Amino acid sequence: MTSKLDQLKTMTTVVADTGDIDAIAQWRPEDATTNPSLLLKAAASEAYRPMLDKAVAFAAKQGGSRAEQLTVATDMLAVLAGKEILSLIPGVVSTEVDARLSFDTSATLKRARRLVEFYDQQGVDTSRVLIKIASTWEGIRAAEQLEKEGIRCNLTLLFSFVQAVACAQAGAHLISPFVGRILDWHLANSGRDSYPPAEDPGVQSVTRIYNYYKANGYNTVVMGASFRNIGEIEMLAGCDRLTISPALLQELKDDQGELTRQLNADTAAGSDRLGTVDEKLFRWESNEDAMATEKLADGIRRFAADQIELEQRVRQMATAAA
Template sequence: MKFFIDTANLEEIRKAKEYGLIDGVTTNPTLLAREGADWKKQMELICKEVDGPVSLEVIGLKADGMIEEARELVKYGPNVVVKIPMTMEGMKAVRHLADMGVRTNVTVCFSAAQALLAAKAGAAYISPFIGRLDHLSQRGMDLVEEIVAIYGNYDFETEVLVASIRHPLHVVEAALAGADVATVPFKVLFDLAKHPMTDLGIESFLTDWKKVFPDG
């Protein structure tokens, strides 16, 4: 499974890179706004910082507008993936962009039917938002399992990019379901390494070491 980091913060991206934990980045207008910087400059810096895919989002609602925005976004780097909303206008844009050789990430997906349309349209990625479904008392991971099964039935090349991840268990469940990518917030990425028994084990080893080698 590939890990993307869901952030527009350069410090977080660089720190995650130091540990060799990320394969790409996903951003959105909200994340970019939080940085309080020139968003165009911020996108440019992110694309230069990361070797893997960087998802940048359009804000238009009509296909023609999305396509024009996409033409501008891909200028930030060859690793740009254009985030397109899951609407019929969005699917029209995805098909046009796919024919142009532009990779797209269809976002705000909440059903297997939507994921099927995105794959048919030629999306490079589909982003089911599992955390938001969980908040509505629906099991978001059920959607991931359905999409993985459908894509497997027809050998779609669209990758399943699990989004709206809230905690480490979401990542583990996504991996068990066979998702291709998990895009995670910075904190969740590092929470994956934590376990109280690991801390206790290390503490125990160090205590025993001091008993055997008190001066070591």
């Protein structure tokens, strides 16, 4: 019997949920995804020091205020990291727009286009880059425009069904529903200390979205994210993609048990009916979902905090180099 990881790879595209170059080189996933939190952790390693130096030098040449140089430097750092990751994998890498722009469509568009421009300047095939944007109403509208321009998007921090439907209707290339953070909320608010994998609220949410997409002919890719245990991963075997941390990849590799496919596009069926999602419906359905509202806000705050800390680290390096 092969490992559960090898079995999973026969039915699902496995993505590495890490910005650690060494971990990506070890696991050799099809795709990789990063965010400010992962980049902040990775930037502490020596492997990232040349990228940090190059990003700071690049920003200094661009001129502008110190604040403007910081945003340029952190964007370039993300691009340089993405370029290095792409040299290790055959697929695509996701690069995130600053979470502080999550409620500003025009600013999100500007930063997304700049990230793609930076990738192009680095000689990277931009078709291998996904721009990662929070699944706010404003973020989804930005993604809709970017997709029309040929810039593929990964809609992240997705916790609710209405977010998923709005993303598909906007033509988003991929969504990243957060399984583990949904479970976290329910554990904190239900009085329970655990859920069996089949009853895990995060698993049920992704299963519902997957079946709705496939039953209704949407081409948007479903990539489950933010896992807390391999039981969640096993219950989503067959999902389009799953982005998994190195620690859980190791658990799957070490497990020689049988892995049964749970999701299948050919047999997907769902009774959900939701018409065109306009802003009023989106905001009302979001308001009615306390978990999704709270976790979206919390996720944006966390990514923004890590972005600020990353900028502080870059500022310190720039000061030391001056």
